[in-house]
Amino acid sequence: MTTQRTKGRRKQALAAAAVVAGLLTTAACGGGGGGDSKSGAAGFDAANNKVVNASKVKKGGDLKFAGTQDADSWDTTRGYYGFMWDFSRYYSRQLLTYSTAPGAGGAKLTPDLATDMGKLTDGGKTYTFTLRDGITWEDGKPITSKDLKYGIERVWAQDVLSGGPVYLKNTLDPKGTYPGPYKDKSSDHLGLKAIDTPDDKTIVFHLPTANSDFLQMLALTSASPVRQDKDTKSKYGLHPFSSGPYKFESYDPGKSLKLVRNTNWKASSDPVRKAYPDTVSIKFFTNANELDQRLIKGDYDLDLSQTGLSPQGRQIALKQHKGNLDNPVSGFIRYAVFPQSVKPFDNEHCRKAVIYGADHESLQTARGGPVAGGDIGTNMLPPSVAGGEGQKYDPYQLAGAGKNGDAAKAKEELKACGQPNGFKTTIAVRNNKPVEVATAQSLQASLKKVGITADIYQYDGSQTAGIIGSPSNVEKKKFGIIIMGWGPDFPTVQGYGVPLWDSRDILQSGNNNYALINDKTIDGLFDQYGTTLDDAKKAELATQINHKVMEGGYYLPFVFEKLLNWRSSRLANVYTTNAYSGYYDFVNLGLSSTK
Numbered sequence: 001m002t003t004q005r006t007k008g009r010r011k012q013a014l015a016a017a018a019v020v021a022g023l024l025t026t027a028a029c030g031g032g033g034g035g036d037s038k039s040g041a042a043g044f045d046a047a048n049n050k051v052v053n054a055s056k057v058k059k060g061g062d063l064k065f066a067g068t069q070d071a072d073s074w075d076t077t078r079g080y081y082g083f084m085w086d087f088s089r090y091y092s093r094q095l096l097t098y099s100t101a102p103g104a105g106g107a108k109l110t111p112d113l114a115t116d117m118g119k120l121t122d123g124g125k126t127y128t129f130t131l132r133d134g135i136t137w138e139d140g141k142p143i144t145s146k147d148l149k150y151g152i153e154r155v156w157a158q159d160v161l162s163g164g165p166v167y168l169k170n171t172l173d174p175k176g177t178y179p180g181p182y183k184d185k186s187s188d189h190l191g192l193k194a195i196d197t198p199d200d201k202t203i204v205f206h207l208p209t210a211n212s213d214f215l216q217m218l219a220l221t222s223a224s225p226v227r228q229d230k231d232t233k234s235k236y237g238l239h240p241f242s243s244g245p246y247k248f249e250s251y252d253p254g255k256s257l258k259l260v261r262n263t264n265w266k267a268s269s270d271p272v273r274k275a276y277p278d279t280v281s282i283k284f285f286t287n288a289n290e291l292d293q294r295l296i297k298g299d300y301d302l303d304l305s306q307t308g309l310s311p312q313g314r315q316i317a318l319k320q321h322k323g324n325l326d327n328p329v330s331g332f333i334r335y336a337v338f339p340q341s342v343k344p345f346d347n348e349h350c351r352k353a354v355i356y357g358a359d360h361e362s363l364q365t366a367r368g369g370p371v372a373g374g375d376i377g378t379n380m381l382p383p384s385v386a387g388g389e390g391q392k393y394d395p396y397q398l399a400g401a402g403k404n405g406d407a408a409k410a411k412e413e414l415k416a417c418g419q420p421n422g423f424k425t426t427i428a429v430r431n432n433k434p435v436e437v438a439t440a441q442s443l444q445a446s447l448k449k450v451g452i453t454a455d456i457y458q459y460d461g462s463q464t465a466g467i468i469g470s471p472s473n474v475e476k477k478k479f480g481i482i483i484m485g486w487g488p489d490f491p492t493v494q495g496y497g498v499p500l501w502d503s504r505d506i507l508q509s510g511n512n513n514y515a516l517i518n519d520k521t522i523d524g525l526f527d528q529y530g531t532t533l534d535d536a537k538k539a540e541l542a543t544q545i546n547h548k549v550m551e552g553g554y555y556l557p558f559v560f561e562k563l564l565n566w567r568s569s570r571l572a573n574v575y576t577t578n579a580y581s582g583y584y585d586f587v588n589l590g591l592s593s594t595k
Contacts (some may be wrong), residue, residue, distance in 0.1 A: 106577030377557030387542025422451025
């Protein structure tokens with residue numbers, strides 16, 4: 001990957017990103033692009049934390065998503081991509097979910113299948129919920145408390161259903177005594193003792209230890225009900241059985257997905273979902289530039305992945321259709337992470353050599369500049385999470401004196417880790433995200449200047465769980481640097497950091513603790529956080545956890561991400577929400593024209 005052709009592509013990608021950064025500055029100042037009048041769009045950034053076209057929404061029509069990457073899984077237990085969680089509210093419900101409001105208001109919990117927010121007793125260790133009347137499956141049968149219990153139990157079946165979050169498993173059964181429903185010897189396969197179902201309308205959770213974020217966990221997609229007789233185990237993601245207003249009509253993995261109305265869903269039983277469109281469809285493309293062209297042409301309404309237009313698409317959209325763009329701050333941090341199982345990254349000084357050797361301004365440019373890419377990332381806790389400090393905490397001076405790299409410190413760290421002449425490694429990056437490939441190429445170029453030679457390995461992003469999510473595969477392929485991004489599963493340090501930094505969340509498949517951090521101090525701080533109810537103390541603990549992570553040199557943060565997302569002129573009731581890291585809230589999108 002060090003041919004002249006590759007170098008040329010890298011220069012072109014960075015040059016395009018620089019041009020876009022200039023266009024974005026103009027757009028942010030109110031200049032450039034006459035797209036508002038041509039397209040009838042609502043205006044630049046009009047749906048960023050605000051509702052656009054709420055009064056124009058009409059019942060009916062086909063809401064058209066497009067994407068370059070399929071979900072990791074549409075199985076409610078296994079899905080972990082942010083867009084999957086956002087989209088899954090069309091066909092899945094939970095006891096609690098997020099409010100349908102723009103911005104910070106959308107991150108507030110509200111009852112969904114439950115009648116209220118639950119009754120808390122036993123010093124914060126017992127939660128009791130009553131189910132609503134009229135809640136049904138797609139075949140009209142009632143959704144029961146046992147369906148909810150069984151759906152949650154599936155999280156324990158990690159040998160069959162890996163890939164999704166395991167907060168509920170770790171909170172309800174921290175010692176791992178329950179084998180999961182597929183190995184459960186009880187007659188009804190509902191043997192998890194931490195959950196009682198005294199009748200079909202009541203469900204009771206018994207936590208061994210209080211956890212101040214438990215309600216957030218119950219709003220995760222992994223807390224959706226699953227009916228035993230419809231559970232096809234590892235194949236469930238091909239056709240989940242619906243508890244929401246839409247159901248699967250057809251699915252061709254990697255090509256298309258179509259949802260149609262669930263005629264047995266009752267609006268009276270669902271205070272959250274309005275179910276405006278008749279159908280909701282997704283078309284998958286293999287080329288990001290083609291996808292952007294089709295969005296701009298008006299063939300599709302919005303990008304499923306919600307990670308922003310590619311450099312080429314941005315240039316066109318900013319010049320001609322600025323009024324169709326929104327520029328929200330994402331809850332994501334984009335970063336490189338160093339697996340300790342791959343030498344020489346078992347040595348913290350070699351990790352820090354990469355941190356100091358990187359050109360952070362070049363990385364920011366590769367991601368789209370300060371507007372489409374975001375501010376230079378200086379640490380690993382999003383500013384939107386309590387305890388996050390933004391660029392105020394910059395232990396490696398990534399946005400300061402070292403923003404273009406610090407070769408002297410990088411060489412000091414190389415000497416300290418026994419690699420004074422540098423070393424060779426491999427960067428793993430998803431091939432269907434041009435901005436990530438451009439980031440890898442930028443990092444490759446800057447590291448070469450300090451003696452670190454990095455090859456680039458591109459892989460299919462839909463196979464993440466088995467490629468970079470498999471510690472044994474990472475070690476076998478010698479992926480010393482992994483490029484990835486992460487946003488909060490729910491807006492706390494526990495909802496952001498546990499999958500990344502808690503040693504008890506290291507998994508053999510679907511792993512997200514790519515660095516393989518096994519620090520008992522960090523684990524202990526998470527335990528302390530879970531039992532703390534005081535908000536100020538929780539924020540203080542979050543800050544401490546972030547500092548410990550950064551001190552270990554496990555990550556090179558690129559940016560506190562911002563997005564430049566497209567919305568079609570016919571979209572109605574559209575707004576960004578903090579519940580899904582600055583994405584549009586999919587669940588109540590509608591169309592202003594159903595033709």
